[in-house]
Amino acid sequence: MARWGYGLGSALLQVGAAALVGALSGLPGAVVAVLAAAAVALPYGWAVARLDAYADTGRGLALFALDHTWSLVNTIAGALFLALNLVGGHRLDPAPSRHRGRIVVREQALPGYATTVGNVIAGLTPGNEAHEDLHVRQGRLLGPLYLPLVALGYVLCAACPLWLRRHDHTVWPITGPIRYFTHGVYPHVWHEAWAYRRDRLARREGDRNH
Numbered sequence: 001m002a003r004w005g006y007g008l009g010s011a012l013l014q015v016g017a018a019a020l021v022g023a024l025s026g027l028p029g030a031v032v033a034v035l036a037a038a039a040v041a042l043p044y045g046w047a048v049a050r051l052d053a054y055a056d057t058g059r060g061l062a063l064f065a066l067d068h069t070w071s072l073v074n075t076i077a078g079a080l081f082l083a084l085n086l087v088g089g090h091r092l093d094p095a096p097s098r099h100r101g102r103i104v105v106r107e108q109a110l111p112g113y114a115t116t117v118g119n120v121i122a123g124l125t126p127g128n129e130a131h132e133d134l135h136v137r138q139g140r141l142l143g144p145l146y147l148p149l150v151a152l153g154y155v156l157c158a159a160c161p162l163w164l165r166r167h168d169h170t171v172w173p174i175t176g177p178i179r180y181f182t183h184g185v186y187p188h189v190w191h192e193a194w195a196y197r198r199d200r201l202a203r204r205e206g207d208r209n210h
């Protein structure tokens, strides 16, 4: 039964927060905010319940509390991302979601990439699991600062390519303007550089153990 409590609680907390923020601009603002939040919070709450995403344990409850207080903005962004995936016909992946504090979508949102927004991961595989989980943790750590800092990272890296000095052109060849972003900016923005560094260290650790 806990799963339905989590699901309902998630939807109510998201809609309640939106109502409070919307109310700052008066009653019409509150109504619009509630309707907009409900459109993404209800499918998200339903997914939380269906997937049994948060365990009925102290850890599950703590993650749920974190995701609906300090990290609530990330959770609402994840709910929007989930809604867009569901509208696009993408399917939930129950096994890797259950009791893991995350909502996994089978299909990739961007061809060739796994994407994590809040605790919603599209295109999770065993190979990218630790990398994408780190993005979930980064959001939980930085809370409402996370998405603005991610956006700032992209703006700085795109406008000011200091990363070119230490760019690995063998792994990420830059052959045109699109690759400047996908092979240049993308792996060097702070939150991706952190995650790719984790991947490299894990690979090195793995090599040592074999």
Ligand SMILES: [Zn+2]
Pocket (backbone or CB within 6 Å): 131, 132, 135, 191, 192, 195
């Ligand atoms: Zn990443």
